[in-house]
Amino acid sequence: MAVWMNKRYWFSLVEAVYLPTPRNISYFWNFGSLLGITIGLQVCSGILLTLYYISDSSIVFGVVDYMGREPASGLFIRYSHIVGGSLVFIFFYLHIARGLVFGLYYQVGLWLTGSLMFVMAMAAGFLGYVLPWGQMSYWGATVITNFCSVVPFVGQDFVCWIWGGFSVDGPTLIRFFSLHYLVPLLILFLIIVHFVVLHDSGSSNPLGVTSKSEKLYFYPYFVVKDFVGVFLGLFGVWIVFFWIPELFFEAQNANEANVLVTPPHIQPEWYYLAAYAVLRAVPSKGGGVLSLVLFVGVLFLLPFFYNKSGSLKVYSWFNHSFWIFWFLNFVLLTWLGACVVEYPFVDLARVSAMLYFGLV
Incomplete structure (x- = not known):
């Protein structure tokens, strides 16, 4: 059994590398690979951040500040996670836009798994936004979770169950931290399912042609094209990270959460x-x-x-x-x-x- 699984694994790997791919796909098809790489980097930086994070509402703000000051490369890892979160959604929106313009919603299984991934990414982003326990994090969590009160009959009880009490507090932070750690694992599973569906249905192309004679192996032709996209993406990250690192940082979150002071303009x-x-x-x-x-x-x-x-x-x-x-x-x-x-x-x-x- 082990020998069969080992052979099957290498066969699947070779099959994926040498997958026949339409020769006329453009750089718009790079956003999927860029998105996958960015999500992988987010998972890695998130795991490193959890080594220091403590989900205690009384000290968590100071812990997050400590993570950016004391550990080796702590500020680099934290800002990489912040910038990476925005990059994930930039590539998500561009990937969806490409799918809409070229009509990829006809590949039902591929489209639905991608849409589910998008929803899970939105959930992970919201959960992670609360974890620094800054002013906007706290009030954003309060406003968004209160929307669940519209559920008929059990709305308010449902909100209290999410909070773990009668307001956003320590139990809420613990629950959000646990879910923020688990949701990316579900996203990684959906990525695998997305790949399986993609390899089953085949990649689309800008012209919509289905001629199998007009295909090339994914490696090395499109791997090189993906590397060009990765290089340009990393160049953009380099500009943001070293020149405008506060671009994706909410100024209100530089202040610790205060239940007595509401920000003048709450926005996500x-x-x-x-x-x-x-x-x-x-x-x-x-x-x-x-x-x-x-x-x-x-x-x-x-x-x-x-x-x-x-x-x-x-x-x-x-x-x-x-x-x-x-x-x-x-x-x-x-x-x-x-x-x-x-x-x-x-x-x-x-x-x-x-x-x-x-x-x-």
Whole structure:
């Protein structure tokens, strides 16, 4: 049995390396590999940070500060994790945008596993945002978890169960730390499933052609192309890390959580701002939470909105232009989520939210 498994492992590895791949795929197909590498680096830096992290609300803020000052390369590892978290979502959004423009939602299994990965990454990002126990971390956790109170009959009890008490406190921090450690492991499992589905269905290409004679081995041709993308990605990280390291750092989180002082403008990290804008665009709390769920749920519904009979149309210029406009509207929502809650930003967010759902 062990001999068979060993042979099967090496066969699968060789099969993956020499996978026949369409020769005309462009650099837009690099975002998937960049995303996988970034998630792997996030897991590694996160494991190193857990060696020092203590989930005790009375000392955790000082511990996080200590992690950046005393341990060897502690500041480097911590800022790598912060910048890496933003990079994960940059590559996620670009990877999804490429899938929309080139109609990859017709590969149902591949699209659904990727969408589930995206949701898990959003959960991991939110859980990790709370762990430094800064001012914005605390109040962000309070606001977001309170949305669960809209659940009929058991909403408030459910919120208290999440908190582990009657407010966000030490038990909440312990639970969030445990989940933040476990969710990336589920993401790694989904990545494996994503790879299996990809190798089963085969990679797509910009033209949508299916000619098997127009394929090359993944190694060495596309490995070299991936290395070019990795180099450019690392160059961007180098610029951010050494020149503008505070770009993805929330200034309010430099202050320890204070339950008596509410920040004047509570907002999540930039990669949640589009969802936050949709949430704020709906006046009622229940309607806002429902729109927040649909904001992500629409990705899962795309393969069922468009039937296979129209798959050839996805490679037309109209379809490309349509999804590019939809993605630009998503970028507009992200900007509106960072704006203050007043005229005209609220009205613009409502129009943009209607376009987000209506165009699909």
